[in-house]
Amino acid sequence: MKNLKIAIQKSGRLNEKSVQLLKNCGLNFENYKSSLITTVSNFPLEILFLRDDDIPEYVQDGIADLGIVGENVIAETEAEVRYLQRLGFGKCSLKIAVPNHSDIRELSDLNGKAIATSYPVILQKFLTESRITADIRMISGSVEISPALELSHAIFDIVSTGGTLRSNGLVPFADVMTSEAILISKNGIDSNPVVRELMQRIQSVLRAAE
Ligand code: PRT
Numbered sequence: 001m002k003n004l005k006i007a008i009q010k011s012g013r014l015n016e017k018s019v020q021l022l023k024n025c026g027l028n029f030e031n032y033k034s035s036l037i038t039t040v041s042n043f044p045l046e047i048l049f050l051r052d053d054d055i056p057e058y059v060q061d062g063i064a065d066l067g068i069v070g071e072n073v074i075a076e077t078e079a080e081v082r083y084l085q086r087l088g089f090g091k092c093s094l095k096i097a098v099p100n101h102s103d104i105r106e107l108s109d110l111n112g113k114a115i116a117t118s119y120p121v122i123l124q125k126f127l128t129e130s131r132i133t134a135d136i137r138m139i140s141g142s143v144e145i146s147p148a149l150e151l152s153h154a155i156f157d158i159v160s161t162g163g164t165l166r167s168n169g170l171v172p173f174a175d176v177m178t179s180e181a182i183l184i185s186k187n188g189i190d191s192n193p194v195v196r197e198l199m200q201r202i203q204s205v206l207r208a209a210e
């Protein structure tokens with residue numbers, strides 16, 4: 001039988017904790033260096049190291065059987081995957097924020113305004129549900145600077161401590177979603193005995209950390 005594959009982030013905010021979780025499950029493997037795939041020596045599993053944005057679709061399409069990724073990325077890609085386990089790390093919120101002295105006071109004030117974000121799908125859903133028509137400006141990074149450059153009236157981005165908002169003269173205005181790292185699978189794989197064994201180990205690691 002072919003080994004199962006789990007996709008985790010290659011580098012970035014979720015990488016270290018994803019690797020640590022798998023190691024705490026007793027899995028022996030080499031950390032990502034330059035090879036994008038590594039075999040676990042004492043468990044029938046291979047680890048794929050990917051950009052986080054690619055993980056939901058890899059799992060949906062069955063290229064990887066399992067994945068660890070932020071809920072925000074799953075929501076943004078709209079991939080059809082199963083949530084197996086919330087992992088308790090990578091916690092953050094996705095918020096709309098406005099400049100300190102903005103005249104945007106209530107949600108309806110966003111009508112006709114420009115909002116910069118790297119998460120247009122999540123933002124558009126929220127605006128549609130709130131019956132707001134705004135102009136979404138897609139920016140792939142440093143979204144927080146866009147109001148100061150007069151590229152937008154507001155931003156929609158990930159917030160954890162709030163320090164980045166403050167240092168760019170922005171204040172949180174509306175909470176849209178919260179997120180944490182999630183173990184995902186493609187539909188129907190969770191009855192596989194290897195997946196079950198891994199899930200049990202993950203759950204006992206999470207319980208021990210409580
Ligand atoms: O290279 P790759 O595409 O894999 O990584 P990436 O650069 O897209 O993502 P990365 O590594 O930055 O984040 C991975 C995941 O971590 C995100 O998808 C979230 O699920 C989660 N996460 C948790 C965060 C944060 N906290 C976070 N604070 N992702 C980003 N940030 C950024 C945010 O965008 C903002 O610029 O940190 C800044 C705000 O932080 P505070 O503390 O100042 O509020």
Ligand code: ZN
Binds near residue numbers: 051052
């Ligand atoms: Zn990314």
